[in-house]
């Protein structure tokens with residue numbers, strides 16, 4: 001068949017204060033006993049209580065599971081699932097970054113399924129349905145609130161993805177007030193992650209399509225125009241809203257035109273050194289774009305025209321713009337500066353070959369020797 005398939009969430013609720021209206025959303029979905037899945041940091045900064053109270057105004061029972069850890073492991077998913085079963089919850093809210101939302105997605109499926117967690121890994125392996133699911137992002141990054149994917153850490157250094165349209169929530173809530181207190185390093189890294197989603201969706205080799213293109217372009221416009229502003233003026237609600245919407249649009253884009261070599265090479269860095277997802281993407285982005293330049297030049301130049309500054313009409317100007325953005329945000333600009341041992345690079349290149357699901361989307365083929373060359377270039381950096 002020629003043509004393409006485009007899936008997204010049935011409902012987006014966008015607005016300041018939208019998260020506190022959660023009770024209304026529970027009524028809409030017929031949820032009586034709700035579990036809110038989140039992490040301890042969000043409890044500490046006071047973002048969870050208004051959502052809990054909003055839900056409690058309409059639900060018979062609300063439980064908060066706040067033990068999600070960054071890059072959540074299978075044991076965190078199973079712990080959340082057993083609490084959900086003990087509480088007989090009939091609906092799930094994921095409140096937080098990608099880590100909390102991904103745990104919420106996984107348990108919403110497992111709660112109604114005979115399948116075990118490892119049975120779900122891969123593409124379209126989910127056999128049944130799921131509990132009603134609402135996702136509320138508090139980082140402007142992963143776009144998990146609109147993607148059919150949950151990423152779980154399966155071993156000491158490995159991650160696996162569950163990819164199925166069943167994971168798309170019933171409702172995604174885009175409320176920028178939740179992101180006002182985002183620490184600057186998290187703002188910087190997650191913002192870059194969202195930009196990488198837009199760039200990789202726009203150059204996605206197999207499933208690039210006009211709807212994803214439109215979303216990626218608007219996402220990159222919003223994200224690049226506002227990233228510096230949210231770092232210098234963290235309380236600028238208009239800029240925060242643009243970043244959160246940009247991340248969601250980028251998520252809708254890459255949900256249908258999947259990400260490629262930047263993410264494939266970033267995953268081993270996350271696995272081996274517990275590097276945050278956005279940082280590992282930032283470290284690989286310049287090297288991969290230079291590697292892709294010959295094949296993706298036209299697409300990169302179309303995106304370059306959307307940047308808030310004139311970067312000229314060559315790919316190098318486009319790549320350098322992102323390098324400067326990453327450096328100005330105070331993030332490390334090379335794998336050496338991020339303390340990755342040089343002797344580990346061959347092992348990382350071998351590991352990256354496990355990510356064929358992503359590598360097939362890259363506009364230029366990446367074999368193990370190309371992966372090693374990319375890690376070497378990223379280790380040196382250019383700044």
Ligand SMILES: NC(=O)c1ccc[n+]([C@@H]2O[C@H](COP(=O)([O-])OP(=O)(O)OC[C@H]3O[C@@H](n4cnc5c(N)ncnc54)[C@H](O)[C@@H]3O)[C@@H](O)[C@H]2O)c1
Pocket residue numbers: 039040041042045069070071072096097098099100102138139141142143144147148149150151178179180181182183186190277278
């Ligand atoms: N499902 C997908 O489509 C998808 C896509 C990309 C990445 N991921 C996964 O998402 C995870 C990363 O998610 P992330 O980058 O959003 O980070 P995260 O969820 O791990 O959160 C990072 C930290 O930021 C804090 N935080 C979040 N929001 C905050 C706020 N508003 N105020 C104060 N602190 C806040 C959290 O407490 C946490 O300590 C990884 O596991 C990655 O593999 C999933």
Ligand SMILES: [Fe+2]
Pocket residue numbers: 142193194197263277281
């Ligand atoms: Fe990502």
